[in-house]
Amino acid sequence: MSESSERRGSLSPAVAVALLLSIVSACGDDAEGSEPDDPAPAITSVETAPDTSADHHQDHDPDHDAGHDVDQMSVVIDGVDFGFENVPATVPAGTRLGFRNTSSTELHELVAFRLETDLALGELLLLPPDELEATLGAPVTVLLQPPGAPEAIEAVGDGTLSEPGRYVLMCFIPIGADPDEYLAAVAAAGGGKPDGVAGGPPHFTAGMYAELVVE
Template sequence: MHRSTRTLAALGLALAALVPAACGDDGEDPADATTTTEATTTTADHAGHDATTVSIEGVDYAFEDVPESVPAGTRLTLENTSAEELHELVVFRIPDTETAPLSELVMRPPAELEAMLGAPVTVLMQPPGAPEPIAAVGDGTIAEPGRYALMCFIPIGADPDEYLAAVEAAGGGKPSGVAGGPPHFTGGMYAELTVE
């Protein structure tokens, strides 16, 4: 198997293991994230129906071009514009019973946050300078209406190549020995999206 293929396969498995361990908070208010409705395009899907694609920009440390709402069936894509940081777009459906804003939810203890979020709906990763994101879980399509959390769990300052190599060495499990700080979402790299 080609090295990059093994790495991509390992990333999909590793991301599920990273979510619970990466939760934390540094007290910063990520309300500075940009929200817009201008980053959408409409294309025909395989059945000839209109499908909306929304490009989310990953910067250090925020998501930009996140619309307030999108129709069910929208496909999200990630564009990492960082020159140094690996970024990911991890999307979770927030349970209907949760009414607090995401800025409050991310401050919960890691075990509580993990239990509330459950498994991600989709995970897209993109190293700096890479031409396309890696679809590690799903293809970016959000089919079910509801509130969604968009988060990045990559450790702040982690070397992208070292991180990807550690994921591969872990056989798809949680990488260890990768230098870096708390997850990007603790620096404000999260946003909320409503799917209608």
């Protein structure tokens, strides 16, 4: 593994939390920022993911699951350019989400929010940035993984969805942002919005979002 990959995989908890804070605080700004040369398509509709939970990973890594109920169900969700794959339509309460970034170039994250609104997902994502941020509230969990890193970083929570309800999964990383540059800028900003990092609107504007229900 390259020196760059090792550096990405060893991101400290402080920097990981700083990244979360910058992502949440920058949601409105990034969504209104300048678009890349090939702008992301506008969100006009959303389809419910098929219930294929029987095909999902439910094996347990003893080291990764240390301290957790051995009977806890786990689901590994893949992050691709740009979307989430292997997302079940429903999972039982207490399911633990894992995250695997399959991109070779993009930093990706899985940010899960429990929705307190009856808005359909397509309507929710079309809200103005400030209203979207207020409607989403605080994330339940944040898992992020630079390309080539050996595993995801648990920035907020450990991926467990304990409370029943509707959840939306989103990625707020700017399109095309250099992973090392972005993480370094976040660390330098001390949790504020990173400055001087080239990139487009958040990944969710290009389709990196999904919905699931916890029963």
